[in-house]
Structure formats: C-alpha cells, structure tokens
Amino acid sequence: MYQGTEAAVGPAAEICERIWLSIAERRLRPGTRLKEEQLAEVFEVSRARVRQALAMLESDGLVTILPNRGAFVAEPGVHEARDVFHFRRQVEARVLERLTDSIDETAIPRLEAHLALEREADAKGDKTAIIRLSGGFHLLLAELSGSTFLVSMLRDLISRSTLIATMYRRQVDHNCGPDEHAALIEAIRASDLAEAVRLMDDHLCHVEDELDLTEAVSVLRDLREALV
Amino acid sequence: MYQGTEAAVGPAAEICERIWLSIAERRLRPGTRLKEEQLAEVFEVSRARVRQALAMLESDGLVTILPNRGAFVAEPGVHEARDVFHFRRQVEARVLERLTDSIDETAIPRLEAHLALEREADAKGDKTAIIRLSGGFHLLLAELSGSTFLVSMLRDLISRSTLIATMYRRQVDHNCGPDEHAALIEAIRASDLAEAVRLMDDHLCHVEDELDLTEAVSVLRDLREALV
DNA sequence: CCCAACATGATTGTCGACATTTTTGTTGTC
DNA sequence: GACAACAAAAATGTCGACAATCATGTTGGG
Structure with missing residues (x-):
C-alpha cells in the first residue's frame, strides 16, 4: 500500500508498510511508544532508516513525534x-x-x-x-x-x-x-x-x-x- | 509560516521557510535544481539538515525528489x-x-x-x-x-x-x-x-x-x- | 514521611566520513 | 566526423559514533 501499487519507492517505504499493517491489524495499539532502536532491531535496518520511516509516518498522521521524547502511534480525536x-x-x-x-x-x-x-x-x-x-x-x-x-x-x-x-x-x-x-x-x-x-x-x-x-x-x- | 504561527518546531522548519519564501518571491523558479551541498553552504547548516528539510518540502509538494538524482523545485501541472x-x-x-x-x-x-x-x-x-x-x-x-x-x-x-x-x-x-x-x-x-x-x-x-x-x-x- | 536536588541510565538528535550512483568529459575506433 | 565504451568527477545515499536531552532511581535534608 505504502509503496503504491507500483515499484518500490525506497527501503523506508517497506518499514512504513509493515508498521502500517501492524497498526491495521491491531498489533500496535494507538498510544504505543515506538522506540527507534527497537524497531531497527526488529526490521534489521539501521536506526537512520527507522527515523526516516517514522518521519514519513508522522506526515501521514499515523504516528506522533514529540521532540526528544520519541514516536507514538497516533490517537486521532x-x-x-x-x-x-x-x-x-x-x-x-x-x-x-x-x-x-x-x-x-x-x-x-x-x-x-x-x-x-x-x-x-x-x-x-x-x-x-x-x-x-x-x-x-x-x-x-x-x-x-x-x-x-x-x-x-x-x-x-x-x-x-x-x-x-x-x-x-x-x-x-x-x-x-x-x-x-x-x-x-x-x-x-x-x-x-x-x-x-x-x-x-x-x-x-x-x-x-x-x-x-x-x-x-x-x-x-x-x-x-x-x-x- | 512553516513553523506555524507558534513556537518553532525545529531548525529544519527554518530551512523550509526560507526555501518556501525564495520560491514565493520567484527567486527560485520551478524546475531549479537544489543541490544539497550548495544549500548546506548557503544556510550554514549540515547536509543532513538540508536533506531533512527537502524531505519535508517534498511532502508539501514544493520540491520533487528523484532518487539518486537530486531535488528540484516542483512544477505542478x-x-x-x-x-x-x-x-x-x-x-x-x-x-x-x-x-x-x-x-x-x-x-x-x-x-x-x-x-x-x-x-x-x-x-x-x-x-x-x-x-x-x-x-x-x-x-x-x-x-x-x-x-x-x-x-x-x-x-x-x-x-x-x-x-x-x-x-x-x-x-x-x-x-x-x-x-x-x-x-x-x-x-x-x-x-x-x-x-x-x-x-x-x-x-x-x-x-x-x-x-x-x-x-x-x-x-x-x-x-x-x-x-x- | 515527604519532597527536592542530584546522579545515572536510556533514548533521541546531530554530525562527519565512506560507499554508491549518476553525470560528464575523454579517448579510441569505425 | 559520429558513436560507443570507458574513466574521472560530482552528487546523493548510508552508516556508525558522539553529543544533547529526557526519564528514572537514589540520596540527603527538612
């Protein structure tokens, strides 16, 4: 979904896709904290990639990033x-x-x-x-x-x-x-x-x-x- | 504008603001290439910051990023x-x-x-x-x-x-x-x-x-x- | 016993160096 | 003279290490 229906736009989009799927399948509940290190370990990618993915997810409204505090699954009102x-x-x-x-x-x-x-x-x-x-x-x-x-x-x-x-x-x-x-x-x-x-x-x-x-x-x- | 009307959301937003203003004032024409190194020099920040700003600008539709090729001021049809x-x-x-x-x-x-x-x-x-x-x-x-x-x-x-x-x-x-x-x-x-x-x-x-x-x-x- | 200040651990933010890819200029051959 | 293959330069992409910041647990004083 995230990479569109066409060719992959980048490796970060795959991380986005997987996180989005986890949210859709309710494995990740709203409010859950997303630690960068932890995600990097799970997905077996560098932390920089994770940060990139989290930034994309934030602009899509899926996660909320609080400066110096971390990323959380968003909780829209x-x-x-x-x-x-x-x-x-x-x-x-x-x-x-x-x-x-x-x-x-x-x-x-x-x-x-x-x-x-x-x-x-x-x-x-x-x-x-x-x-x-x-x-x-x-x-x-x-x-x-x-x-x-x-x-x-x-x-x-x-x-x-x-x-x-x-x-x-x-x-x-x-x-x-x-x-x-x-x-x-x-x-x-x-x-x-x-x-x-x-x-x-x-x-x-x-x-x-x-x-x-x-x-x-x-x-x-x-x-x-x-x-x- | 970019940092909203309230407190600054980060140093990268200032870069976005300045690039946006340059576009609005027609100093940067659509199609212009935006070299990261060049921008880093002008704004006196690290290249990582510039990349961050460019990514934000892309999600706002102001620049188009072509993988491995660089960023350009967007040209909406x-x-x-x-x-x-x-x-x-x-x-x-x-x-x-x-x-x-x-x-x-x-x-x-x-x-x-x-x-x-x-x-x-x-x-x-x-x-x-x-x-x-x-x-x-x-x-x-x-x-x-x-x-x-x-x-x-x-x-x-x-x-x-x-x-x-x-x-x-x-x-x-x-x-x-x-x-x-x-x-x-x-x-x-x-x-x-x-x-x-x-x-x-x-x-x-x-x-x-x-x-x-x-x-x-x-x-x-x-x-x-x-x-x- | 409670609160405040401090020290520690954990986590995020930043930067510079290196690898990869693209572009451009050159050279040699047809 | 034109084209193709190659080489050099420049730009982007990536990663790991260090610095700054915040949360937590501890300790000392009131």
Missing part, C-alpha cells in the same frame, strides 16, 4: 476522525470525476486484476492481504486518475482512516468485501459518475457508520495530553 | 493546480465551519493582531513579510479551529498554492491585501458561516482567476518528464 472521512469522500469523488471523464483503456483491466487479487485473498482468508489490497484498490483508482497530487492526498487519508477504524469501531472486524469494489468498477466502465460517487459514498459510509464517534475519548489520549 | 484550489476551498470552508460553530474568546483578538501585522507590512511595502503573513493568516484560522489535521492539510495546500501562483499568474504581483481578511474576521465575529464562506471563496477565486490555467505546460516540465 473524534473531530479529526470526522474530518478525515469528510475529505476522503471529497477526494474519492474527485478521483471518480477524473476517471469517468477521460477513461483509459488499460484502467478497467488493471482494476479487475486488482479485484481478482482481492477475491483470492478473501477466499483464502488472508487477513493481511485483505487489508493491504483493500486500501490498495482506492489508491489504484487515484493512480489511474493520473494525478500524483490526488494519490498523495488519498494515501494520507487512507492511512488515517485505517488508524481511526481501529480506534473507534465497535464490532470486531468487517473489512469491506470486494463486492462493493466490483460495483464501482462497473459504474466506472459505464462512465456513470453519479452512480460511481453514490456507490463510493455508500461504501465509505458503511465503514464510518460502524464507528462509535461519540465524544468518548480514550483514556490514553488524556494521559498523553496531560503530560504534554 | 494545470490539473494539479485546479485540484489544489478545489480542495483548498473545501478545507478553508471546513475551518470556517468550526470557527463559527464554537467561537473562542481569544480567537478574534489574535486574528486582529495578525491583521495589524499585515497592515503594517502592507504600509511599509515589506514584500517578504506580506507573503509570510498572508499565508499565515489562513494558517492561523486553521489553528484557531483547534484541529491539527486541518492545520497540516491547509499548510500543504497553501504551500502548493504559492508555487502554483508563481507558475501560472500572468500579472506581475498582486498579493491579496489585508482588506479581504478584515471582512472575513467580521463574518467570523458575527458567527455568519454562509457569509464567511462566501467571502473566503471570493478571496480564493480572486487569486485563481488571475492564473492562466490553460493547457500551456512549461517547457522545462516536458524536459524533465522526458528524462525520467
């Missing part, structure tokens, strides 16, 4: 959560606008190929792959829109969405199945912008609706803010 | 330019929503203090200060909205807006005067969301309307892309 979903809908809509406006011949096959991977992972029950591909689908849409700006914006928002989902969802799991993605592809193939946007909004609202975005802030967050 | 202004309007609207919803007592005085600085710089004709404060006003609005997410999003968009303005504006200068900012403060004081959003949209459209966002892409950009 409910306000931020709402903003993230709000703007994600806007960005995804813009992406669909671009895709339905000028459609590329190679776009549909690539989307279907991705969808096939999703279905395969779904059948196997490979949770890690499901999470990775689920985010990757939306990122692929942005890439196919041809705008690097939309890609970078959406990657940021997807990262944040993932973290928010792990913090505020009440039910255990429910990763969005590939079926909604399939419907989206159909709408894009038909160049039906209105339908595509509707499907996308529904798709994203399904995720948001399962969250408990009341004012119940986590205890950990209060502790951290009190310390700062 | 017209599509990206339109997207940036599109989303900037959305984000600024969200900020105003927050501000007019729950208004803070200290907000208005801080805005007026900032406005006073703008007027002072305007009277003196201090172009550098005008640029810095002009972006800073919008960033201050975001900070007063209480959302760190909106702040980081808007900082990104303001950086990109600045670069786009230097690339595509036909007239020489026209930095938005402080008067439009004053009107905005009034609307916020009156908690008049609709009026505030209208003023903001006009304000941003004034900037966008002076741009020549036709398909005329710069020659340099084509060269770079051909090389990559």
Whole structure:
C-alpha cells in the first residue's frame, strides 16, 4: 500500500508498510511508544532508516513525534476522525470525476486484476492481504486518475482512516468485501459518475457508520495530553 | 509560516521557510535544481539538515525528489493546480465551519493582531513579510479551529498554492491585501458561516482567476518528464 | 514521611566520513 | 566526423559514533 501499487519507492517505504499493517491489524495499539532502536532491531535496518520511516509516518498522521521524547502511534480525536472521512469522500469523488471523464483503456483491466487479487485473498482468508489490497484498490483508482497530487492526498487519508477504524469501531472486524469494489468498477466502465460517487459514498459510509464517534475519548489520549 | 504561527518546531522548519519564501518571491523558479551541498553552504547548516528539510518540502509538494538524482523545485501541472484550489476551498470552508460553530474568546483578538501585522507590512511595502503573513493568516484560522489535521492539510495546500501562483499568474504581483481578511474576521465575529464562506471563496477565486490555467505546460516540465 | 536536588541510565538528535550512483568529459575506433 | 565504451568527477545515499536531552532511581535534608 505504502509503496503504491507500483515499484518500490525506497527501503523506508517497506518499514512504513509493515508498521502500517501492524497498526491495521491491531498489533500496535494507538498510544504505543515506538522506540527507534527497537524497531531497527526488529526490521534489521539501521536506526537512520527507522527515523526516516517514522518521519514519513508522522506526515501521514499515523504516528506522533514529540521532540526528544520519541514516536507514538497516533490517537486521532473524534473531530479529526470526522474530518478525515469528510475529505476522503471529497477526494474519492474527485478521483471518480477524473476517471469517468477521460477513461483509459488499460484502467478497467488493471482494476479487475486488482479485484481478482482481492477475491483470492478473501477466499483464502488472508487477513493481511485483505487489508493491504483493500486500501490498495482506492489508491489504484487515484493512480489511474493520473494525478500524483490526488494519490498523495488519498494515501494520507487512507492511512488515517485505517488508524481511526481501529480506534473507534465497535464490532470486531468487517473489512469491506470486494463486492462493493466490483460495483464501482462497473459504474466506472459505464462512465456513470453519479452512480460511481453514490456507490463510493455508500461504501465509505458503511465503514464510518460502524464507528462509535461519540465524544468518548480514550483514556490514553488524556494521559498523553496531560503530560504534554 | 512553516513553523506555524507558534513556537518553532525545529531548525529544519527554518530551512523550509526560507526555501518556501525564495520560491514565493520567484527567486527560485520551478524546475531549479537544489543541490544539497550548495544549500548546506548557503544556510550554514549540515547536509543532513538540508536533506531533512527537502524531505519535508517534498511532502508539501514544493520540491520533487528523484532518487539518486537530486531535488528540484516542483512544477505542478494545470490539473494539479485546479485540484489544489478545489480542495483548498473545501478545507478553508471546513475551518470556517468550526470557527463559527464554537467561537473562542481569544480567537478574534489574535486574528486582529495578525491583521495589524499585515497592515503594517502592507504600509511599509515589506514584500517578504506580506507573503509570510498572508499565508499565515489562513494558517492561523486553521489553528484557531483547534484541529491539527486541518492545520497540516491547509499548510500543504497553501504551500502548493504559492508555487502554483508563481507558475501560472500572468500579472506581475498582486498579493491579496489585508482588506479581504478584515471582512472575513467580521463574518467570523458575527458567527455568519454562509457569509464567511462566501467571502473566503471570493478571496480564493480572486487569486485563481488571475492564473492562466490553460493547457500551456512549461517547457522545462516536458524536459524533465522526458528524462525520467 | 515527604519532597527536592542530584546522579545515572536510556533514548533521541546531530554530525562527519565512506560507499554508491549518476553525470560528464575523454579517448579510441569505425 | 559520429558513436560507443570507458574513466574521472560530482552528487546523493548510508552508516556508525558522539553529543544533547529526557526519564528514572537514589540520596540527603527538612
């Protein structure tokens, strides 16, 4: 996901990917401290790499870095959560606008190929792959829109969405199945912008609706803010 | 601007600020190569600092980093330019929503203090200060909205807006005067969301309307892309 | 017994030197 | 004279060691 769906952009992105996955799989809880040395040991890379990765993760809102104190898995509040979903809908809509406006011949096959991977992972029950591909689908849409700006914006928002989902969802799991993605592809193939946007909004609202975005802030967050 | 309106977040932010100002003042043109050693010499800092700053600038869309090749002042295309202004309007609207919803007592005085600085710089004709404060006003609005997410999003968009303005504006200068900012403060004081959003949209459209966002892409950009 | 000042350990921040890659200039051959 | 292969120079990328800073545990005084 982090390296996009294309070639790797660097070794640091792999660290980002693995940390992001750990967060998505709830192995790393919000508020957890991320010691550089420790991460360097685990990933078998130099500490400089880890610092690089942590800086990237911070700009994507996944970790919070306190100067001279260390990095922590971020704990977005409910306000931020709402903003993230709000703007994600806007960005995804813009992406669909671009895709339905000028459609590329190679776009549909690539989307279907991705969808096939999703279905395969779904059948196997490979949770890690499901999470990775689920985010990757939306990122692929942005890439196919041809705008690097939309890609970078959406990657940021997807990262944040993932973290928010792990913090505020009440039910255990429910990763969005590939079926909604399939419907989206159909709408894009038909160049039906209105339908595509509707499907996308529904798709994203399904995720948001399962969250408990009341004012119940986590205890950990209060502790951290009190310390700062 | 880069360090926000508050305390400095680090020494690297100062480098970012100075490079951003150089771009805004058209001393650094889009496409210009930014050699690390050279920058380190100019700013009298270590090369590691420069690398850190360049990485931040890349995530803000001001520079493009090509692996093993170096950093260049970015050259956003017209599509990206339109997207940036599109989303900037959305984000600024969200900020105003927050501000007019729950208004803070200290907000208005801080805005007026900032406005006073703008007027002072305007009277003196201090172009550098005008640029810095002009972006800073919008960033201050975001900070007063209480959302760190909106702040980081808007900082990104303001950086990109600045670069786009230097690339595509036909007239020489026209930095938005402080008067439009004053009107905005009034609307916020009156908690008049609709009026505030209208003023903001006009304000941003004034900037966008002076741009020549036709398909005329710069020659340099084509060269770079051909090389990559 | 509690609090403050200090000393220690752990962790982050910084810098300079070295390795790798790219670019450019040169040379030799066709 | 043009092109290709090679060599030298310059720039970026990487790493390890040292310095600065913060958290913790200890000790001495009130």
